Amino acid sequence: MGIDPKTGIRKTKTRRGVKTKKEAVAAAAEFQKEIDNNALIRNDITFEDAFKEWWDVHSKTIKRSTRYSKLSKFKKHILPHFGKLKIKDITKAYCQKVINRIAQDIDSVQDVKIQANLVFKYAVRMDCITINPMEFVVIPKNLSREEEKRNFWEKDEIKTFLEKAHSQLEQQDYVMFYVLIFTGMRKGELLALEWKDVDLKEKTINIKQTMFFKDGKEVIQTTKKYHSKRIITIDDHTAQILKKWRAQQKEILLSNGITSEAKYVLIRGDMRPLRLAYPNDLLKPYDR
Template sequence: MASFQKYSTKQGQKWMFKMDTGINPETGKRQTTTRRGFKTKKEAQIAAAKLEQDIVSGISIGNSNLTFQDVYNQWFFNHSKTIKLSTKKAIESKFNRHILPRFGKLKIKEITRPYCQKMINEIAELIVSVNDIKIQANQVFKYALRMEVIEKNPLEHVTIPRKQNEIINDETEADKRNYWIKEEIQKFLAITKKELKFRDHVLFHLLTYTGARKGEVLALTWDDIDFEAGSIRFNKTLFFYKGEFLFQPPKTKESKRLISLDIQTLSLLKKWRTRQSKAYLASKAYLSGNKMVFNRDDESPLRLAYPNEKLASLIKKHNLHKITIHGLRHTHASLLFEAGASIKEVQERLGHSDIQMTMNIYTHVTDYLKEQTADKFQRYIEL
């Protein structure tokens, strides 16, 4: 029940009311709220009635001063219990770098759609993956909506801007192609064999011939490889967190998989295992009989950025078509399709949980093969 009172100001007489708003869920104590500045008692009564109705409807008055940072802390405390450590680290990085500096200190109820649009535009000028930033920030606003901290999501209907040069000159298919065709990967592996350490050549060969993720390959131990059966098992991934290398479960349950290895790959791995064993036996640092397939001289795992750096360096040096480490995975899938593998076979080999991911690669490859049809006809007719 509200109590009303008249009070004096320099601008004249005003009305205020006080109301018991119930138990604060955060403190467990009863709380009251005071609202001032009403010109008449009737205005104060109308506002009090509205506030009382909000309380009956379950809208928490104690949340009125919550900042975006406060709500983020609550959301992330719960959300972090449902995700892997690597995902947690990635989310924290995005919030700390892009979202919290722009939203953190603001009262979440006072954040408007125009402000959100302005911030998204600003972030889009700095990074390419602005949509991912929007998705992460939106999770906090959706949480606030579910908890009835806010009544509307200000990020809803905010659009991702496109840069002018993207509108005028869309990327060509060649620019977007994040994989190599057969001749390109053959050239690359010949370069790695000639210019890199044998360990690194085997590493890139394995990435190409298995289509595995970088973290999966760097986490391999020798007992994951069955030389008799000619197979390799991927059941973990390497992750670096707070100065430590950690092994964690793979991306999805489908990522845990056993796949076959070809004779050439098995031969390379056997040679590398022999060289590695000899090097360890000759080294004073050899202590534990290391079981990892790829590591440094001190037996610690390779840095996760190491393959990326080597790949980028060779691409620049030899003016190769630019791809990422993930592009080697895409390359493996593309060549499998060209060799006649089915969509289901490629999905299982790559550990895709969603067949649509495999279908997207299949579409790229079939488009490329269609482009070769005219050339095939010409070669045939001219024989």
């Protein structure tokens, strides 16, 4: 019947009461059919049980920020639908129904499927089930949405926004949006950016770290993937904006009695980096 992942011991089952070889062969065939239909493999294990076994190993192979976001996704979108169900009883139809429902609420349903699929794959490897029901799920397109929401601005919209930002926002906020737009940096990368990684003479920005928040605290770590570590070349105007901002930042600190230089390009009043949600909060009135 497979191997028990908790003990590593092969699981076997015996049936008695047959009188002839023909009856024994027929009984064995029926028994195999039950195994193939998941009827006899770890009958008591729930999806949450399988998740905990899988997570105990998988969580040790990823960074803290990834662990936090993945666990949040499981708790919010996956375990409420699958957690208490016996994994052998979860059908393809039920998986499709759940994905359809989730797709009505969030755009990242593809990632929800990917994460849930990892647990089902683990369950197959551990002989909890023989078929992965999530493998056959199709991601619905435009479900309950007449039109996909556009998640980018056109060139003229960017120009209008920057004009408003320059006239209506603090200089640091204008610099923040300008650099995000014209460098392609991720918001966490910009908020974790230190002046020592900005070379205004060579007009380059060295991306070496990023920021995420956990339990209300800033966490700065090295970028998680090799291709995320990169050097960005900036144009003359972006370099001038950063140069001007660096001088203004020093003046602001001096006016507040702070003689030490800021470590980060963008800071709060106490010289800590800005909150990760700050750009989004500031952008809401302009995001139509």
